[in-house]
Amino acid sequence: MGIEIKDLTKVYGPQAAVDHISFTVGTGEIVGFLGPNGAGKSTTMKIATCYLPPTSGTVLVNGFNVVEDPKQVRRQVGYLPEHNPLYLDMYVREYLHFVGKLHGLGGSSLQTRTEEMIQLCGLDREKHKKIGALSKGYRQRVGLAQAMIHDPAVLILDEPTTGLDPNQIVEIRALIKEVGQAKTVLFSTHIMQEVSALCDRVLIINQGKLVADSPVAELKNMGRKETRILAEFEAEVDTSPILTLPQVQRIEPAGLHKYRIIATSGSDLRSAIFRLAGEQGWPLVGLQQEENSLEKLFQDLTQSKK
Numbered sequence: 001m002g003i004e005i006k007d008l009t010k011v012y013g014p015q016a017a018v019d020h021i022s023f024t025v026g027t028g029e030i031v032g033f034l035g036p037n038g039a040g041k042s043t044t045m046k047i048a049t050c051y052l053p054p055t056s057g058t059v060l061v062n063g064f065n066v067v068e069d070p071k072q073v074r075r076q077v078g079y080l081p082e083h084n085p086l087y088l089d090m091y092v093r094e095y096l097h098f099v100g101k102l103h104g105l106g107g108s109s110l111q112t113r114t115e116e117m118i119q120l121c122g123l124d125r126e127k128h129k130k131i132g133a134l135s136k137g138y139r140q141r142v143g144l145a146q147a148m149i150h151d152p153a154v155l156i157l158d159e160p161t162t163g164l165d166p167n168q169i170v171e172i173r174a175l176i177k178e179v180g181q182a183k184t185v186l187f188s189t190h191i192m193q194e195v196s197a198l199c200d201r202v203l204i205i206n207q208g209k210l211v212a213d214s215p216v217a218e219l220k221n222m223g224r225k226e227t228r229i230l231a232e233f234e235a236e237v238d239t240s241p242i243l244t245l246p247q248v249q250r251i252e253p254a255g256l257h258k259y260r261i262i263a264t265s266g267s268d269l270r271s272a273i274f275r276l277a278g279e280q281g282w283p284l285v286g287l288q289q290e291e292n293s294l295e296k297l298f299q300d301l302t303q304s305k306k
């Protein structure tokens with residue numbers, strides 16, 4: 001079931017911050033939500049977590065409608081908002097207890113869930129501190145712990161790694177990956193490597209409109225009219241026999257003893273080139289199919305519409 005969004009629009013005055021978007025996030029999927037500043041990511045996430053009403057369209061979270069059944073939606077969903085508002089004067093454990101109680105937990109299940117979240121989110125060493133005394137990374141962990149305390153099936157995380165140092169980024173990503181094995185996760189980010197590292201699928205939104213919804217691997221080949229293979233040799237070689245391979249269009253120099261072989265789209269010529277190198281006695285040391293960079297693709301999809 002996961003998240004089902006159909007023809008969602010949110011209008012602020014004259015501006016359509018979200019403009020007729022539709023997508024689904026299936027159970028057990030981790031999906032990255034990308035877009036430039038002001039594209040409509042947070043607005044979409046706030047609607048899916050019942051913090052904002054939609055102007056029109058339908059949003060279902062695990063089958064429950066955000067407008068008709070917000071109580072059920074809140075039970076199904078854990079939300080880490082962009083600015084992660086926390087009560088800085090509360091102690092970590094006290095705060096998690098407080099949030100757990102808001103979700104209707106009590107007695108031993110409240111104690112157990114709080115301890116589980118402290119362990120899962122790596123908060124054990126910091127659990128006796130006030131939230132105000134924690135570093136940004138640890139506050140983010142508290143934010144994740146509060147989002148998961150009621151064991152929701154769906155997690156919606158708005159820029160969960162923004163402002164963290166590289167070590168903390170790696171740790172929070174690992175945590176998302178771990179919890180994502182059992183839950184549906186939609187998270188927004190500006191970091192392309194994060195999408196490659198974490199996601200099954202990526203959504204790109206620009207000026208309120210969805211401009212891509214695709215598996216990460218497919219996205220890397222999107223818009224590509226040709227296949228490019230980078231071949232590296234130990235010494236200079238006469239590459240003209242490569243031009244006789246079917247589908248090869250041209251060869252360009254790409255550095256010392258390196259050549260970029262350009263072929264028609266969809267053809268993977270690596271094994272043919274490997275065989276040819278053996279026949280010709282070429283000292284081949286590297287053979288690699290080049291992918292689109294996600295950064296470039298993101299620019300293409302989000303700048304052309306401005």
Ligand SMILES: Nc1ncnc2c1ncn2[C@@H]1O[C@H](COP(=O)(O)OP(=O)(O)OP(=O)(O)O)[C@@H](O)[C@H]1O
Binds near residue numbers: 035037038043
């Ligand atoms: N309460 C509001 N009133 C008026 N306009 C708003 C309001 N909230 C958001 N907007 C506008 O809606 C658009 C989408 O904003 P949103 O916060 O959803 O973008 P975003 O993709 O999350 O951006 P960022 O990456 O910068 O967080 C922006 O132009 C923003 O100024």
